[in-house]
Structure formats: structure tokens, C-alpha cells
Amino acid sequence: MAPPGSPNIGPPVLYGIPLVRPDIGSSSIYGGSSPHGLLTPPWGLPHREPGYSCPMWGSSSLGAPHTSLDSNIENLQRRTQQLIEKINENRKKDHTVMSNFRESLMLKVSSLAEKLEEMMFLIYDRHNKQMQDKLQELSEIMERISQIQTELRQVCHTVEAAYKDLCVQPEVPDCQELGVEHFEQKIWSYM
Structure with missing residues (x-):
């Protein structure tokens, strides 16, 4: 101690x-x-x-x-x-x-x-199922847009060819001068 x-x-x-x-x-x-x-x-x-x-x-x-x-x-x-x-x-x-x-x-x-x-x-x-459904819808929409765009181009080329065939008179303007936009506007105005 x-x-x-x-x-x-x-x-x-x-x-x-x-x-x-x-x-x-x-x-x-x-x-x-x-x-x-x-x-x-x-x-x-x-x-x-x-x-x-x-x-x-x-x-x-x-x-x-x-x-x-x-x-x-x-x-x-x-x-x-x-x-x-x-x-x-x-x-x-x-x-x-x-x-x-x-x-x-x-x-x-x-x-x-x-x-x-x-x-x-x-x-x-x-959530995966919901997102997969939305992605499928988006894919279908994008595919449809692509198809419509292709169809629209084909219609524009067809109309352009028809105008070229009609543009044989001198007083009618050349199709090249009018341009594709002019024909697209005409097409949409008739629809």
C-alpha cells in the first residue's frame, strides 16, 4: 500500500x-x-x-x-x-x-x-417492364416515321418527274427553278 x-x-x-x-x-x-x-x-x-x-x-x-x-x-x-x-x-x-x-x-x-x-x-x-413497353412504342413510332419519310420522298420524286414532263413549253418555268419545296407545298395544299 x-x-x-x-x-x-x-x-x-x-x-x-x-x-x-x-x-x-x-x-x-x-x-x-x-x-x-x-x-x-x-x-x-x-x-x-x-x-x-x-x-x-x-x-x-x-x-x-x-x-x-x-x-x-x-x-x-x-x-x-x-x-x-x-x-x-x-x-x-x-x-x-x-x-x-x-x-x-x-x-x-x-x-x-x-x-x-x-x-x-x-x-x-x-420498372423494367414499363420502360420496355415504352421503348417498344418508341421503336414502332420511329419505324413508322421512317416509312412515312420514304413514302414522302417517293411522292416528291414522282411529282417532280410529272412536272418535268409538263415543262415543255417556254412560258412554263423550269422544274429546277421551282425546287422541290415548291412541289411539296403544292402537294400538301391539295391534301
Whole structure:
């Protein structure tokens, strides 16, 4: 034990037992080692062998108080050991509960993630079908526009050829001078 007034260095000690945190695994608050935050046996407690006699007491006249003192110390050591074992047992139970909770939580989170993923793919499938239908409609419209454009060109060439055949008189303007736009406007005006 440190003398009064000296700085306290190292882990806090209760009756010679270094106190450790149960939540940091195999290390104490100040770096001591103990698996799963368990307390170590109280080896630091003073131990008196049976028959030990204090030098200032007479072995014959003070035998009964000495026996009572030894009994009290042994009783204190035994109770301390039982308390440490109980604390360690409770910490092991806490560790088991937390491990089971962690596994259960991971299973639930994994199950929820799988359900969300399934819902996401169902939404993708529905959107894909809608987009595929729209793309099909767009493709059909583009194909129809291409056909109409080809037909319009053929009509323009036919009308242009007909005007060229009619343009034999000098007073009639040449078809080249009128241009294709002129004939297209005429065609649309008759439709």
C-alpha cells in the first residue's frame, strides 16, 4: 500500500484486488490482464498461517485472541474469494448474454437486408417492364416515321418527274427553278 501523500500509480485496488472493466475483454483499466474482464484471486491479501504468533503477543497468554484473529482473516479471505467467484460468474453470464444478443441482432439485420433487397429487385422488374413497353412504342413510332419519310420522298420524286414532263413549253418555268419545296407545298395544299 502506498504511503499517505504519495501519488496513486497503477490500477485501483480494493482489498488488494485490482479492479478491471468487464467491457474491455482481457485488459484492466490500467493494462492488467484478466480474461473477459474477470477479477483475479486476492493474492495480495495478508495471509496468516495457523499457529502464527504476533511477536508482541505472548504465545501462551494471548492464544485465544490470536486464534480468533486468524479465524477472522481466513473467513474474510474465504468470503472475498466467494465474492470474486460470484462477480466473475456474473460477468461470464453478461458476456454470454451480449454474445447471444450480438448474434441475434446480426441475424435480424441480415434477414431485413435480404427482404429489402428482394423488394428492390421486384421494383426493378416492374420498372423494367414499363420502360420496355415504352421503348417498344418508341421503336414502332420511329419505324413508322421512317416509312412515312420514304413514302414522302417517293411522292416528291414522282411529282417532280410529272412536272418535268409538263415543262415543255417556254412560258412554263423550269422544274429546277421551282425546287422541290415548291412541289411539296403544292402537294400538301391539295391534301
